[in-house]
Amino acid sequence: MSKTLLVTGASRGIGLETATRFAMAEGDVDTVVMFARDSEDFTTAVAELKKSVPAGTTIIARTVDVGDLEALKTAAAEVLEEVGQIHLLVNNAGYTNPVPIQQVDQEDFERTMRVNLYAPFTLVQSLLNNGNTFDLIVNIASTAGINGRSGWLSYSASKAAVINMSQVMREELAIYGTRGGGLAPGRTATALRKVLAPDEDPSTIMQPQHVAEVIETLSSPMGRFIDSENIVVRL
């Protein structure tokens, strides 16, 4: 059966690795929808992926800032119209600006919550309201959402909320047979990690493709044996 995957934050890191992994695999997924902000990274990544995917696999790319919730709703409705059903959703787009408590800017805190928490919620809600039913939803959280970290107040708070929101989604959407929940990676070599830990050598930590592999496992039939809790993925 042909299935469609939608990944946000798909221009690089975990989002791009996830889109690539599903697009290249010989599984059920034959349409991959990639959401990301307009950037050279995104244009290049999409062009390269389109060149290398097997025949019969479709890549649909949309430039959208998930922090713009109205634009996100519009993009979601348009893509749903185009593909018919989003079976798998990976809410991956993330934002952080780590600063001490004394220097947290209200507007920046709100942007963190919009991108990391409200955007995944808005995407799920608007697709449900448009009649979509999901097989699987994976919300990328963080181990920083399990334990707060000094200097990361807005990021840790947003990811803690993602973990709890994902539990609610898992419970409430079970009536549709939807599986999934939160996936909390530890240190992963992404651009976001570089903001959080600029001095760290990325080659010494977990790579985005490792997280993508776990997402692929979650989507497989055996995924239902491991999806009952927030999943921690770390070295």
Add this chain to the structure above:
Amino acid sequence: MYSLILLNGGVGTRIGANQPKQLLKLRGIPIIVYSLITADKIKDITQIVLNYPEGWRDEIEQVLKAYAISTPVTLVEAGTSRHTSVAKMISACENDDVIIHETARPLVAQEDFERLIASEFPNVALMTQIPFTVAPVAPGTSMITGSLNRARLRNVQLPQKFSKADLQSSHEKAAAQDLEYTEDATLVVDNGHEVHYIDGSDMNLKVTTPTDVRMAAFLLRPEEEIDE
């Protein structure tokens, strides 16, 4: 193809709520939603006729919109009793065969509808055996008046399916005699039509009392909680 008469008109006096019990939440989801989502998955159901208690149409429409129920829904205001509601709703049914269900049975399974539809007979009710003893009594004198053979009795469940013509003529005859029934399988039998039964599931319980609400919520827990 079938029209589903989905009874939703009760006001929940036994549950003790200040709103229709179908809008009460079970594990955070309005009770009405469980039956709607299950029925929405059945391809042979091409129309849902849903009644609503007077004054609650907006709330019901909001639920239908939010949950994006794809089967066309025809809304009918509830009658003064369950019996009169069914009578009103039959005329709104567009198909020659109808299924009757009630939103107060949120644990109905897709399979319950499918087994009913698969039956070769036009008039079929889901029923369960009675695993305990019931006795006839005279409430006025507190006397037991005899005995009943429970092997020849069944607990009447929903969903049930009927030929629309049989159901409609039975209701017309009952109205002519000023009779009201509490369910339709016995009404249709009493009016001269054959009604078969197939075994239902004890999971498909009717949520009537506060204890039922707690039991239904318990049965709807995820599997991992049941393990613990």
